[in-house]
Amino acid sequence: MADYEDARAGVFPRKKFMDLLKSYERGSISRRHFLGVTGLGAATMALGGAMPGLFTRPAYAEGDLGNQLSIATWPNYHNPDVLQEFTDKTGVAVDVNVFGSNEEMLAKLQAGSAGWSMFVATNYTISTYQQLGFIEPLELAKLSNYDAASQAQRFANEGMVDGVVYAIPKHWGTTGFILNTARVDPKIATWKEFWDRAMTDYTGRAIVHDYQLTAIGMALKYYGYSFNSVDTTELAKAEELLMKAKPHLFGITSDYQPPLRNGDAWMSLCWVGDAKQLNRDDPNMLYVLGAEGGEIWTDFFVIPKDAPHREAAYAFLNFLLDPAIQVREAEVAGYPLTDKRAVALQPAEVVNDPILNPAAELLSALEFGAAVTLTDPNRAEIIARFKSA
Amino acid sequence: MSDHGSVPDIEFRSASKHYGGVAAVEKFDLVVEAGTFLSILGPSGSGKTTSLRLIAGFEQPTSGDILIRGQSVTDVPPYRRAVNMVFQHYALFPHMTVAQNIAYGLRNQRPRLDNAEIARRVGEALELVQLPGFGDRRIFQMSGGQQQRVALARALVNRPNVLLLDEPLAALDRKLREDMQHELQSLQRELGITFVLVTHDQEEAMSMSDVVCLMNKGRIVQKGSAQELYDRPADAFVAGFVGKSNLIAGTATAADGTTASIVMDGIGRLSGQRTNQAAPLAAGQAVTLSVRPEIVAVVPSTQTLGQDLDIRLEGRIVNRIFLGDLTEYRIHHPVLGNVLARRSRQADGSASSFEKGDAVAFGWRSADVLAVS
Amino acid sequence: MTAALATSNEGRRKSVVTALLLAPTALWFFVLLILPMLVIIVFSLGERGPVGGYQAALTLKQYASLGSRLAAFKNTIMLAPAGTLISVLVAYPLAYFLAVKVSPRWRYGLLVLVVLPFWTSLLVRTYAWMFILSGKGLPALLAAIGFPEIQMINTPFAVLLGIVYAYMPLMVLPIFVSLEKLDKRLLDAAADLGSSPLRSFLTVTLPLSLPGVVTGSLLVFILLMGEFLIPSLLGGGKIFFIGNALVDLFLQSRNWPLGAAMSLTLVIVMLVLITLYVRLTMAASAGKSRSLP
Secondary structure (H helix, E strand, O other): OHHHHHHOOOOOOOHHHHHHHHHHOOOOOOOOHHHHHHOHHHHHHHHHHHOOOOOOOOOOOOOOOOOEEEEEEOOOOOOHHHHHHHHHHHOOEEEEEEOOOHHHHHHHHHHOOOOOOEEEEEHHHHHHHHHOOOEOOOOHHHOOOOOHHHEOHHHHHHHEEOOEEOEEEEEEEEEEEEEEOOOOOOOOOOHHHHHHHHHOOOOOOEEEOOOHHHHHHHHHHHOOOOOOOOOHHHHHHHHHHHHHHHHHEEEEOOOOHHHHHOOOOOEEEEEHHHHHHHHHHOOOEEEEOOOOOEEEEEEEEEOEOOOOOHHHHHHHHHHHHOHHHHHHHHHHHOOOOOEHHHHHHOOHHHHOOOOOOOOHHHHOOEEEOOHHHHHOHHHHHHHHHHHHO | OOOOOOOOOEEEEEEEEEEOOEEEEEEEEEEEOOOOEEEEEOOOOOOHHHHHHHHHOOOOOOEEEEEEOOEEOOOOOHHHOOEEEEEOOEOOOOOOEHHHHHHHHHOOOOOOOOHHHHHHHHHHHHHHOOOOOOOOOEHHHOOHHHHHHHHHHHHHOOOOOEEEEEOOOOOOOHHHHHHHHHHHHHHHHHHOOEEEEEEOOHHHHHHHOOEEEEEEOOEEEEEEOHHHHHHOOOOHHHHHHOOOOEEEEEEOOEEOOOEEEEEEOOOEEEEEEEOOOOOOOOOOOEEEEEEOHHHOEEEEOOOOOOOOOOEEEEEEEEEEEEOOOEEEEEEEEOOOEEEEEEEEOOOOOOOOOOOOOOEEEEEEOHHHOEEEO | OHHHHHHHHHHHHHHHHHHHHHHHHHHHHHHHHHHHHHHHHHHHOOEEOEOEEEEOOOOOHHHHHHHHHHHHHHHHHHHHHHHHHHHHHHHHHHHHHHHHHOOHHHHHHHHHHHHHHHHOOHHHHHHHHHHHHOOOOHHHHHHHOOOOOOOOOOOHHHHHHHHHHHHHHHHHHHHHHHHHOOOHHHHHHHHHOOOOHHHHHHHHHHHHHHHHHHHHHHHHHHHHHOOOHHHHHHOOOOOOOHHHHHHHHHHHOOEHHHHHHHHHHHHHHHHHHHHHHHHHHHHHHHHOOOOOO
16 A cells, blocks of 8 residues: 555545545555556656655665666555565665556557656567567576576466566466346356346446456457457457447446445456455455456566666565565465465465466466557557447 | 605604614704705714615614605615615726616616617716717726716616715816816706715815705714804814814803803913804803804014904914915914914915914904804 | 937847746747647647557548547537536535625635635545445435435536536636625615616626636636546546547557547637637627616
């Protein structure tokens, strides 16, 4: 929470209020939505850039690391105690900029001079970032806590381009849908049913992400197409479905926890972390991986080319890769880990949680987001048209 | 106007207006006969504007009653009263043209007047105040004097029974003010309706009105013609407020029905004619002598005052104000302080002029002095 | 001769001083208004780059595809004026009450209360409305008194409510100022000339406070035309303003040329609407008294 507070101190003047807000509607400010919608990620960015001394704290050890580090990440994605510990150890204060989506980060990078020393990126963006020269191969020699052998290869592979490691995983996860079984048929198991019921008996009760990858991907799934399709005919069908569904939707938002919790909405596209939180507070909340498939993803740490405070960034990344630290980070972020050494340290109920770690056969139908979806102009335009229709 | 016979246009019956316990107008009794030009005169804070606002209906009396043409209007809102007002600073509508301002009241009349009738009457009103052809001007394009006339036209066009004027000339320069005084007077005679004018300027009140009603501290002090107020002031306040006067306060040493005397150290006995002979006055009571500047004679100290003057004093000129036909002198006397004297211009202009510091002899006839209690 | 020289030197020095004093403003205008405008014009004639952003070109096709955002234009052009109008209707009585009816002793204290919400972030206040309008908020209360199944959040109503709530202080202040400086003697004069209180209000108070209404309306309207926060939070992504479309084009789909074309179109639409509005209200205030019944 504190990273969140730090980054947005100017916007929420009272920590108390936010705590209250959070306790009232836990998880109401979801990972991707809040700052994406408000553009505050960019605002804090500008603040951090314009006033580099703003977040600086007294250095504990004068070293080569400097005293400041700027990262871009998702909201609620880090353990504030971990950040503080790093600062205490090294004297480097971590200035956190939060963003709503990969697309938003890409927009920032394209606009030039983001000023980040490190940022997080979802699997499907890595190759594009590499091609555009936004990121550099990681100097693994500086990352003593990194052990390639302990990484689940399925996830770690997405961080490599031509065998070179550009990115190291932080978490992995799935995207499916959530049903409030107190209100809707618990037997809905496919994307086809999800969309059809959303437009008929559950009209006005379903939510679709404000996010091209999943909104379009899950519409493609309705027809059994690939989640990642960029085929114009298939995309046209997906757009048709989205447009047809729009009047029946409760909303198009990635901030779907509040309406699900207070009963306004009954079903929604859902990330596994949100699903876990919703289910923990209300057992009626059922997380489903659509039978046709869906998304599996990995989030990575990457270091931008010509990163400022580069040594500090490596020190920070190495610190975060410590298995014990990874576990503490996961406690806050709520997503599963890819590093076997860290998983071994996690409590059994986390490792065996059926929501976080579904059976292997359920995972097999899922697809990693493909790089092409990030830059495909049709997908960008379809999601924009869907929202503005 | 005489068509209503003996019914007065306005009547205050023991009307009082209090603001949170403070009396602005106290036990006001006043009858204004139809066709009168009445001035309500008084210093600021005397309650004169409040009394006008009571007639217009902007204020309601705390007690007592107000009648317009014999009808109690206490519960009648301002927009239903057959009186119109010319406001201090005019209160013209800045977003309207001159003609629209004047037509404003006509458009409120029921039954409705048609546009041609309104235009005709607006034209008449503009003629009346000598502003023909100014109808399309905006208010801010008009001079102060012109705005004054528009305000007058805006009120008169409604043919009110009574026209109320609240310090209408205060914002005008002297020349314009004098012209307007004459115009108002002749307008009132021409139209024959009752004018009630509020002013703090005694000259204005004296020069225009048939009846002056002098107020002080919420009460009527004296009501009468200008000459009555000047010649027979009811008390020292009136004597001091109406016209200039040298007031000499003291304790009556002797008094009868017609005269009163006081004794001043170093001067001796001073006396004057009582103005309010009805009021009893006995030795030992306070009395004020009013010596008008025009009865004070002044000669160089080397000369002798006229034989008819029974009071003879000496002093020194401390100030001189040239008023054209008159010259006003301030003479210092060791007991009386500064005494004001006015001398009219001599035909040859020679001996009349004193300089500051000149030693002079001055005096007056006791028969010309007023004694007010 | 020397005197003439001195004065001409004086004149030159004066003009240098004037130029120096004006320089920051001129620079401000150039760097922050003219230059970005030129950039936007250039961008709007370009093409989206292969991975987004801008690619140089000279084409009008961005303008041709503005139609795909027609709904956003329509929403904005319907809801922004509606929000402005409702703001006037709500703010006017409040401003009138404060400026005319309340005793001066309380006036400024109450005025501070009107502005007080500005001390908290609009984001937090809009989030509060999300809770109030959601299923467990007002609709639950309405259900308790017999009006079940009323959805408020994610409707045009919620967006309107949100924008009126957020921008009303901006409307109240200018109206308050124009009403407060209104000469109360004019109302006495109107009453004296036979106007009932209602008629005095319509013929004197209202036209004379119109400048405040116009100022407030422009303030609110201009902000509403660029609004994106409230529609996205209270409209649930279903009621899309031009502002939302622009955020989307620049921050998500990275189609800068289309975004530039839309921005420019928005500016032009606003200029046209504002010109019309000012013309009409000025004509109305000038013609007001002429067209009295």
